[in-house]
Amino acid sequence: MKIQQISLFIENKPGHITAPAQLLADEGIDLRSLYLADTEKFGIVRMIVSEWQKAAALLEAHGFVVKITEVLAVEVPDRPGGLAHLLSALDESGINIEYMYAFPYLCGGQAIMIFRFNDLDAGMERLQSAGINLLASDELLK
């Protein structure tokens, strides 16, 4: 159920995101989701791609500092209160969301959000026991 996300360190300067994007494009790797967390001086690019091992090896071979992080792809009911309901499953669990972002495609007609928890296994268990659907990698990337 865990999804491998690729994170890259980049400086917050014009053009610095172009090189990794071009590398992936040249190798025909599909960028399914990209989220940029930024500060004044630097940023972290978080990506979900079609072939994460190939992408990570490619970026590293070109001198990028890459980290693979496991995240969850969570189905969010596409109606008012959908996200609030989902988050309430984490109430009083002590589980902290380190970050979350929306996945830009619908899967099976449902909205998807990517979550990273401080304790990923506990978060996964909690969401599943609340009846919330988590997508496997092949479902997400098909």
Place this chain on the structure above:
Amino acid sequence: MTMNSVLETSFADCHPASVPDYTPLAELRALQLRRLQSVVTRGFQNVEHFRNRLVERRLKPDDIRSLGDIALLPFTLKSDLRDTYPFGLFASPMKDVVRLHASSGTTGKPIVVSYTKEDIAVWTSVLVRSFAGCGLHQGDILQNAYGYGLFTGGLGAHYGAEALGAAVVPTSGGNADRQIMLMKDFGVTAICCTPTYFLHLIDRAAELGVNMKELPLRAGVFGAEPWTESMRRHIENNSNIEAFDIYGLSEIIGPGVGCECRRHQGLHIFEDHFYPEIVDPETGDPLPDGSEGELVLTTLSKQAMPMIRYRTRDITMIMTGQCECGRTMRRIGRIGRRSDDMLIIRGVNVFPSQVESVLLQIEGTLPNYQILLTREQGLDQMEVQVEVTPNMFNDKIGALQGLQSRIQSALDHVLGIRVRVALVEAHSLARSEGKAKRVIDRRTS
């Protein structure tokens, strides 16, 4: 006008404390020899490190029979202060020490210097002689914008100016607006600070609508960092003051090892207390007056922490001939550069190796890094750029920001100055022929 008449005029005008500046040469050399013999004996008896060095060379204090014999003695290096941290080179017991100062060492630990009451009195007297040589006197109002604290600049200049009889305004460094307000409201007539800080005050005064040329300020005694004749011209043209260069270093005593007189033709070394030599920085061989090389200083009267043949790493020369002012104290040229990689940032000594020790300590391994020096509004800025390694990289912003601030506070702590830290991409810093280029200095004089 003959030299004698100049000399007489100078004597008539001089401050009582400045009388030793005019000691006849034969008398001065005899005094220096007596003091050299005494300081070598003192070091031999009380400082194990020094005694061992002499024993290794089969030397005894009695072997020093002339001033030229100083060349027989071993050098003292900054690393000797580091290796004996904190008190290993003290020649006096702590009960006789009345002051401790510290400045940057080459790695994490500072170097420590100590003073007895007698040492403080000597230090004060050479600052009185420095200020008097700059034409300052009782009745002057002196703003002391050197930093007060472990740095020797603030307290050294403070006690010297008080002993001269000047009214001291101990502003310490920083807060330019308040410096300018006090300068104007108090009718300050003289200032002490780093030359770059005074450049900043000139610019800031203009922004505040204060015309520095209309203030009573007439003299500035600037030191703690190398500066140039073009900076002097800029300062004098923009403030109507007379700018003086003062030289010193903590290891020897602090500011007041030497200072310009009103002729502005080199800095007189107060040779009755500090014996200057110039050596070849590569071989250590003594060089004659008039040749450029590394300045080596021996403290002739220091009690708590004598320094024998201390390698300053400052490149200059001892000027030949006597100054028109009549002082017999030999002069050195302005310090233009150094023979090591020490950087002087806002008057504070910084070694790239200190930055390395901090990064190593935090990271466990040494990431590639670069020091970028710039000058903003007359003030030196230091940025340490660190390449993010796979080891350091974490995909949470907070973790990276935490890393950045850990590096920053460790650097602030070790260097004693505010530093900016920037995390940069791997392989983004310049390397020349595989060896990283560590320091980019974009400060313009």
